Amino acid sequence: MFGSVKPYVPDLYVRENEYFKSVYCGLCRSMGKHTTELSCASLSFDMTFFALVRIWICEEPSEIKMRRCPVHPLKKLPIRTDSEALEYSSYVSAYMTYYKILDDIADERGIKRFFARVARLFAKRPVKKIPVKYSDVGKVIKQDLDRISALEKEKCKNPSEVAEVFGHLLGECISFGLDGDKQAISREIGVHVGKWVYLADAACDLEKDEKSGSYNPFLEAMGLEESQKFIKSGLDGVLSMELVSALAAFDLGPSGGECAGCISNILTKGMRYTLAENLNKTKKKEKK
Amino acid sequence: MKDPYEVLGISRGASEEEIKKAYRELAKKYHPDNYVNSPLADLAAEKMKEINEAYDTVMKDVQSGGFGTNGSESTGSFDFVEIRNLINERNFYEADVRLNSVPSERRNAEWHYLKGCVFVGRGWYFEASKFFETACRLDPNNEEYRNAFNNINQSSENLNKRDSSGTACTICQGLLCADCCCECCGGDLIRCC
Secondary structure, three states, rough: OOOOOOOHHHHHOOHHHHHHHHHHHHHHHHHHHHOOOHHHHHOHHHHHHHHHHHHOOOOOOOOOOOOOOOOOEEEEEEEEEEOOOHHHHHHHHHHHHHHHHHHHHHHOOOHHHHHHHHHHHHHHHHHHOOOOOHHHHHHHHHHHHHHHHHHOOOOOOOOHHHHHHHHHHHHHHHOOOOOOHHHHHHHHHHHHHHHHHHHHHHHOOOOHHHOOOOHHHHHHHHHHHHHHHHHHOOOOHHHHHHHHHHHHHHHOOOOOOOOHHHHHHHHHHHHHHHHHHHHHHHHHHHHO | OOOOOHHHHHOOOOOOOHHHHHHHHHHHHHOOOHOOOOOHHHHHHHHHHHHHHHHHHOOOOOOOOOOOOOOOOOOOOOOHHHHHHHHHHHOOEEEEHHHHHHOOHOHHHHHHHHHHHHHHHHHHHHHHHHHHHHHHHOOOOHHHHHHHHHHHHHHHHHHHOOOOOOOHHHHHHHHHHHHHHHHHHHOOOOOOO
């Protein structure tokens, strides 16, 4: 996950924006508390979305306090007090970071592999702090990331097949420990957002992967030129199908409140907008 | 049972027009067609039932408009009728097996279209759009194939639609349009422009 799952801020109400920030800061603080301060370095918008969905589906009451934090010592910021959803999100974040690094060690060469080895030293401690009852989550993440690596090595020609595995990963993680409708709804949102994230990342990395010769599902499926054409014309439609499905699930959950507002904004506008921006950025780089 | 007014999100004094509008919006949101490929279809159906019941209670004398599911017509050639039935029954696995056994020289536009349908059923929208595209290329005049392809390509419009109902902007647009119309006929609605 690379930070494209975030709100389109101009369309947020001011109170929703405050709320989003309070969850972002709250998650950072929770990570510091539960999985060592080091893990705060891996804080991301994607994990904030993860936390938002958990808060929303569990209908956790919000408690926001004005506090200072070490990163911004001059200003008091609204920070959500630690809660079950934030704690769980910290653990998932630690697992994801750790297994992603293990993956890189196995897949990358040269200097990148060296950096990954260094990063592993730092990522190991947070994982050790995770209580045993969450170890199943770690297993799912490891299994699915391994499956993705295997598919990538096979040079899988079906982008959706690989994306599906990542969707499964996110769906399982986001619905872990819940039951009934809550589980079904949150899983469905996770599955579609996961698929979206995988395909969106692949589209953004297209040129980079072409140059370095690494795996990219779109390159395998239809070559560089066709892929570029597809990203210009067809990608938005394919990805919007995922968002429409995620929103259909979202509509069945609790409605009203800032949290639902943030999630709805992210799903309808934020993700699409950020992706369009990222695709433009890579294009500009190409021109230079 | 829940309070029907609460279910429809209206106040007790709501007019018939308001009730209909609230109902229409909710029905659109939870319509079974939106959940065709979703494991949450049951939940959505339940919600829909709740809305329908609430509407019936609130508007005792007005019959709720039923929802005809748009059953797809089998206009296909003989070979594919069975496969179409399998797809309608949502038996995508069996449909895919049969499609794959069709020899490559007989893979026409319809074959590509059905393959696309199977992929939509599995949630593989990228592959689906590619097959629909080929189907459209092989048979550019077929509306069924074209619709399926457009459905994916224009799905982002569903996202745009979600929050564009009755904002200040559309009201202004409406006024400006009305003004232009008046001016065409020699009158004027808004004097300053």
